[in-house]
Amino acid sequence: MRRALPAITMLGLLLAWEALVRLAKIPHYTLPAPSLVLHTLAANFGSLAGSWWFTLKITFGALALACFGGVLIAAVFALSRRVEEAFFPLAVVLQVTPIVAIAPLILIYVESTTAALLLCTWIVAFFPILSNTVIGLRAADPQLRELFRLYRASPWQRMRLLLVPSALPYFIAGLKISGGLSLIGAVTAEMVAGAAGRETGLASRILEASFRTETPKMFAALLLLVLTGVLIFWSFNALSRTLLGRWHATEQERFD
Amino acid sequence: MNAPLILLDGVDKRFDNGLLALQSFSLAVAPGEFVALLGPSGCGKSTVLRMVAGLAPISSGRLEAPALRDDGTARTAFVFQEPTLMPWASVYDNVWLPLRLAGVSRDEADDRVMRALGAVGLVEFVHGFPGELSGGMKMRVSVARALATRPQVLLMDEPFAALDEITRQRLNADLLASWQAAELAVLFVTHSVFEAVFLSQRVLVMAARPGRIVAEVAIDAPYPRSAAFRGSPTYLSACQRLSQALETAHADAQAR
Numbered sequence: 001m002r003r004a005l006p007a008i009t010m011l012g013l014l015l016a017w018e019a020l021v022r023l024a025k026i027p028h029y030t031l032p033a034p035s036l037v038l039h040t041l042a043a044n045f046g047s048l049a050g051s052w053w054f055t056l057k058i059t060f061g062a063l064a065l066a067c068f069g070g071v072l073i074a075a076v077f078a079l080s081r082r083v084e085e086a087f088f089p090l091a092v093v094l095q096v097t098p099i100v101a102i103a104p105l106i107l108i109y110v111e112s113t114t115a116a117l118l119l120c121t122w123i124v125a126f127f128p129i130l131s132n133t134v135i136g137l138r139a140a141d142p143q144l145r146e147l148f149r150l151y152r153a154s155p156w157q158r159m160r161l162l163l164v165p166s167a168l169p170y171f172i173a174g175l176k177i178s179g180g181l182s183l184i185g186a187v188t189a190e191m192v193a194g195a196a197g198r199e200t201g202l203a204s205r206i207l208e209a210s211f212r213t214e215t216p217k218m219f220a221a222l223l224l225l226v227l228t229g230v231l232i233f234w235s236f237n238a239l240s241r242t243l244l245g246r247w248h249a250t251e252q253e254r255f256d
Numbered sequence: 257m258n259a260p261l262i263l264l265d266g267v268d269k270r271f272d273n274g275l276l277a278l279q280s281f282s283l284a285v286a287p288g289e290f291v292a293l294l295g296p297s298g299c300g301k302s303t304v305l306r307m308v309a310g311l312a313p314i315s316s317g318r319l320e321a322p323a324l325r326d327d328g329t330a331r332t333a334f335v336f337q338e339p340t341l342m343p344w345a346s347v348y349d350n351v352w353l354p355l356r357l358a359g360v361s362r363d364e365a366d367d368r369v370m371r372a373l374g375a376v377g378l379v380e381f382v383h384g385f386p387g388e389l390s391g392g393m394k395m396r397v398s399v400a401r402a403l404a405t406r407p408q409v410l411l412m413d414e415p416f417a418a419l420d421e422i423t424r425q426r427l428n429a430d431l432l433a434s435w436q437a438a439e440l441a442v443l444f445v446t447h448s449v450f451e452a453v454f455l456s457q458r459v460l461v462m463a464a465r466p467g468r469i470v471a472e473v474a475i476d477a478p479y480p481r482s483a484a485f486r487g488s489p490t491y492l493s494a495c496q497r498l499s500q501a502l503e504t505a506h507a508d509a510q511a512r
Contacts, residue, residue, distance in 0.1 A: 143340040146311050150323070150334055151357040151405075161353070165344040247343045247385050 032216040041220035048205060052224050055201035058114070058186040059228070062121030066178055069122070070129030071171070077130075078137035078163070095127040099185060103192035114199055117189045124185030128177040136170025137163050169248050172240045179232040187225065260284035260320075261408060261441050262308055267317035269303055269467075277303050279466035280317070285441050287408065292444045292452035292459045294498060296506055300467025301445040305411045308443065309334050322408050333402035335412040339394035341386040347373070347397050348382045354405045365404075372404040373397075375434050392423035399427070403434055410435075410442045416451070425483070428454055436479055449502065453494045454486065461498060463505035470508075471501035 014034045020026070021033040028036055041048065073091075077084035103120050110116040140162050148158050190203035202221045209217040244251045262285040269278040277300045285291050293301045306312040309332055310323040323332035333354070341350045351372055355365040373379050376396040386394055395415060402410055416424040432455060435442055446452050452459045453475055461471040477490045485491055 141340065143336050143338065144342065147334065147336075147340060147353075148357070149311060150309055150332065151354045153357045157357055161356075162342075165342065168344070247387055 029213050029215045032219055036216050037219040037223060040216040041223060044217060044220060048202070048221060048224060051200055051202045051205045051221070052228075054199055055183075055186055055190070055203070055225070056228065058117050058121055058190070058201060059182050059232075062118050062125050062185065063178060063182040065118065065122050066125035066129055066182065067175065070126045070174070070178075071133055073126075074130050074133035074137060074167075077134050084134070091127060091130060094123050099124050099188055100192055103189050107193055113193055117186065117193060117201075120189035120192075121182050121185035124188075125178040125182040128181065129171065129174040132170040132174030132177075133167055136167030139170060140166040169244055172236075172243065176233075176236045176240065179236050180229060183225070183229050183232060259286075261287045261289075261322065262443065263318070263320040264304070264307075265318040267307070267319055268315045269300070269307065269312075270315045276466040279468050281468060283460065283469065285409075285443055287441055288439050289458070290435060290442045290444070290456045292446060292456035293462060294446060294449065294452045294459050294502065295462030295467075296464055296502070297447060299462045299464035299505075301462060302413050303467065305334070305413050305443060305445055308332075308409070309411055331405075331408040333405055333407040333410050335398050335402050335410070335415045337414045337417055339386070339391075339398040341394060341397055341401075343386050345385075346382070347378065347384050347386070347389070350386065350397055351401045351404050354401060358405070368404050368406070372400040375403060375437075376400045376430060392419050392427065395419065395427060396430075399431065399434070403438070406438065408439070408441060410440055412442065412444045414445055414447065417446070417448070424451070429483075431455065432479065432481060449495050449498045450486075453491055453498065454481065459494075459498055461501045461505060463508055470505045471498075473497055473501070 018033045018035060021031055032040070073087075077088070099120055102123070103116075106116050106119055107113070110119060144162060145158075148162055153161070186201065187203045190201050191207065202225055205221045206218050209215070209221065241251050262283070264281055264283045267278060267281045268276070269281070270276050281300075281304065283291075283304070293304060295301050303312065307314055307319060308321045308323065310321070311334075321332070342353070345353070348369060351369045352362065352365050355368065356362075370379065370382070373382055376399055378393065378396055378400065381389065381393065386397065389397070398415070416427050419427065428451060431442075434440075442456075444452070444455060456475055459473045459475060460469050461473070462468065463470045473494055475490070475494050477485060477488070
C-alpha cells in the first residue's frame with residue numbers, strides 16, 4: 001500500500017491532465033496531453049536518445065570527477081587545518097557564484113565545449129561532497145581514536161579502519177545532493193552554452209524545440225530529464241541502504 | 257610484593273589550562289593484582305588511567321607502565337565507560353580489531369576471538385552488529401575485545417556505571433572469572449563503594465582538587481567471591497570504612 005500510494009497519485013494526475021486537455025480542447029502547442037508526449041517521444045526517440053546520452057555523459061562524468069576531487073580535497077583538508085583554512089573560502093566562492101554567470105567565461109577559456117560543460121557541472125556538484133566528507137573525516141568517535149592510538153595503529157590502518165567508515169554516511173549524504181545537482185548543472189551549463197557547440201544534449205533540444213514551438217517535443221525531452229533525475233535519486237538511495245543499512249541510524253527501519 | 261608492573265612515583269599532572277589535576281601521586285600495582293581507584297567525579301581517576309595507558313603525558317615525576325615500553329607490542333587494554341564499538345563492524349570484527357592492528361590475520365585470530373567471546377557468553381552473537389545489542393551486551397563485547405590480546409594490564413574506566421544493578425553484578429562476576437583465568441593486573445576506576453569492594457584486593461580512595469590518594473583499604477577475602485560475599489562481615493566493614501573515607505575526602509574538598 002505504501003508503495004502503491006504515490007503511483008496511484010501520479011496516475012490520477014496524469015489522467016486528469018489528459019482529460020483536461022481533451023475536454024477543454026487545449027491546442028497541443030500550448031499544452032500537449034500526456035499521450036501525445038509519449039507518442040512524440042517514441043517517434044523522435046532515435047534523435048533524442050543521442051542527446052540524452054550526451055547529457056548522461058556530462059552528468060555522470062562530472063559527478064565522478066566531483067567524487068574524486070571532493071574526496072581528495074577533503075582528505076587533504078582533514079590532514080591539515082592550515083590548508084583547509086587557506087583554501088576553504090575558495091571552495092565557498094565557487095559554490096556561491098551562480099553557474100549561469102560563470103559559464104560564459106568558462107566557454108571563452110576552455111576550447112572544447114564538452115570540457116567546458118564538464119567543468120561547469122563539476123563546480124556545481126563537488127561542493128556538497130567536499131564539505132560533507134570534511135566533516136565526516138573529523139566525526140570519528142574520540143574514544144575510538146584513543147583506542148587506535150593505544151593499539152598503535154599505523155596512519156594507514158587509522159584511515160582505512162576508522163576514518164573512512166566514520167566518514168561514509170556523511171559522504172553518501174553529500175553524494176545524494178551532488179547527484180541531483182550534477183543533472184541540474186549539466187542542463188543549466190548547456191542552456192548557457194546554447195547553440196555554440198556541435199555536440200548537443202537534451203537542453204539544446206529543448207531550446208531548439210522552443211524556437212519552433214514544438215511543445216510536445218519539449219515535453220518529451222523534459223520527460224527524459226525527469227526520468228534521469230528519478231533514476232539518480234533511486235540508485236543513490238539504494239546504494240545508501242546497501243552500504244549503511246545494517247548499522248547507521250539514517251537507514252534503520254522506522255516503526256512510526 | 258613482586259616488582260611492580262605499574263609504578264607512579266610523585267607524579268604531578270597539570271592540564272594546559274593550568275589546573276593541577278594530580279599532585280605527588282604515587283601508586284604501585286603488582287603483576288596479577290586487582291586494584292580499584294575510588295573517588296568522587298572530577299578527582300582525576302580517569303586521568304591516572306589515561307597516563308598509565310600512554311594516552312596522556314605526565315607533567316613531572318616518574319611513571320612506569322607496559323604501555324610506555326617501546327617494544328612494539330601493546331600489552332595494555334582499556335575499557336571505557338561507553339562500549340566504544342565500531343558500529344559499522346560486526347561483533348566478531350570489533351573483537352578482532354586489536355589483533356588486526358597488530359597484524360594478526362582473521363584466520364590466525366579466530367581462536368582467540370572466539371575464546372574471548374566465549375568468556376563473556378556472546379558466541380551466538382558473533383555475526384551481530386553493535387546496534388542490535390543491549391547496553392550490557394555491548395559492554396561484554398568491549399570486555400572481550402580488551403581480553404582478546406591477552407594483556408598484562410587491563411585499565412577500566414567506570415565500565416559498568418551506566419548499567420542496571422543486575423547486569424552490573426553479573427558482569428562483575430564474569431570479570432573476576434576472566435581475571436582469575438589470566439595473569440592480568442587490573443586497575444579499575446569506579447565511584448561505587450560496593451563495586452570496588454566486591455572486585456578488588458586493594459581499594460585506593462582519592463580526593464579531588466588536586467587529585468591525590470587519601471586512604472587505602474585492603475579487602476582481605478579469598479577468590480572466587482560469590483554473591484554470598486556481599487553479605488559477609490568483611491564486605492560490610494570494608495564498605496563502611498570506605499564510605500567514611502570517601503565522605504571525609506569530600507568534606508575536605510568542599511572546605512578548600
